[in-house]
Amino acid sequence: MTLTRFVIIAVCAYLLGSLSFAIIVSKVTLGKDIRDYGSGNAGLTNAYRTMGAGKTLFVLLGDIAKGAAAVSIGMILAGPVGKLVAGIFVILGHMFPVYFGFRGGKGVLVGAVMLALFDWRIFLIAFVLFFAAVAITRWISLGSILGAISFPITITIFYRDPVLTAMAFGMAAAVVFMHRSNIMRMLRGQENRFSFKSKKTIEQSAPDGEENTK
Numbered sequence: 375m376t377l378t379r380f381v382i383i384a385v386c387a388y389l390l391g392s393l394s395f396a397i398i399v400s401k402v403t404l405g406k407d408i409r410d411y412g413s414g415n416a417g418l419t420n421a422y423r424t425m426g427a428g429k430t431l432f433v434l435l436g437d438i439a440k441g442a443a444a445v446s447i448g449m450i451l452a453g454p455v456g457k458l459v460a461g462i463f464v465i466l467g468h469m470f471p472v473y474f475g476f477r478g479g480k481g482v483l484v485g486a487v488m489l490a491l492f493d494w495r496i497f498l499i500a501f502v503l504f505f506a507a508v509a510i511t512r513w514i515s516l517g518s519i520l521g522a523i524s525f526p527i528t529i530t531i532f533y534r535d536p537v538l539t540a541m542a543f544g545m546a547a548a549v550v551f552m553h554r555s556n557i558m559r560m561l562r563g564q565e566n567r568f569s570f571k572s573k574k575t576i577e578q579s580a581p582d583g584e585e586n587t588k
Contacts, residue, residue, distance in 0.1 A: 379451045380459055387444035387460040391467020394478045395436030396421045399429050406576050409477060416471075417479030419514050419568070424576045434483070440464065441487030454492070458541045461488035465545060469552055480552040482518040485545065489525065496528045512567035515556035522549035 396416040400408035404425070409416050412424040418437065422430040441464055448460030465481035465488070489497040503524050504517035526542040533539075550557075559565040 376452070379456070383448045383451055383456050383459050384463045386447050387463035388467040389472070390440045390444045391464035391469075391484060392471035392473050392478070393436070393440050394468065394471045394474050395433045395440075396479060397471075397474050398436070399432050400425060400576060403429055404576050408576065411576050413566070415479055416474070416477065418483050423566075437468070437483045438487050440468075441484035442491060444484075445488050445491045449491075455538070455541075457488065457492050458538060458545075461485065461492070462541060462545055464488065465548060469548065480518070481549050482521070485522065485525075485549060493529075493532065495532060496525065499528050500524045508568060512569075513556075513560060513565050514568050515553050515565060516560060519550055519553050519557070522546040 394416045396408050396418070399421070400406050408421060408424060412420045414420070418430065418433055421433045425433075444460040444464035445457050448456035448458070450456075452459065461484075464484050467478075468481045468484045469478050470476040471478040486497065486500070489500055500521035504521040507517035507520050508514055523546055525546045526539055529535075529542040530539045556565055
């Protein structure tokens, strides 16, 4: 019965995670695929840079909702371990969405939602590291990496459970792996720095038979 519950959690979380709201919002509102613009990533930062704050708000709310729904299912069916199982698979779904050719985002926001619902202390530490890194360097990617790395450390400190630590380490490793190109750009000093001014590089598709004009 326990195995069945974990399978249900994994499948539900993965399918929820595969709802890439950056892609959905860009296609529904602009008729374009966000992965063809900016960094090519279907995540919150690229959404802000290419679509602006208004549309990014829908991306934010959608990704928070799917993360919360997945973790809630995990909690109901299997308690704290179920939360982490759900967290792993909702992040995998976000990174490799089955509905969108397995090309998604980097899992930072849904991971943050999972941390907030799992243990507020762990979330707070990750958030402080994220905020400090971004405030100093304006590199969102660096803040995301440091927040992810803190997860297996803090879960070891607070829980001292090897299974939970191993799961946390796997989730952190996945987030860091997805940022490998960002790491190379940071080492070269070429990583984009965050700005509150979005460029809105995606233009809305014109009706059939018409062309977009600038």
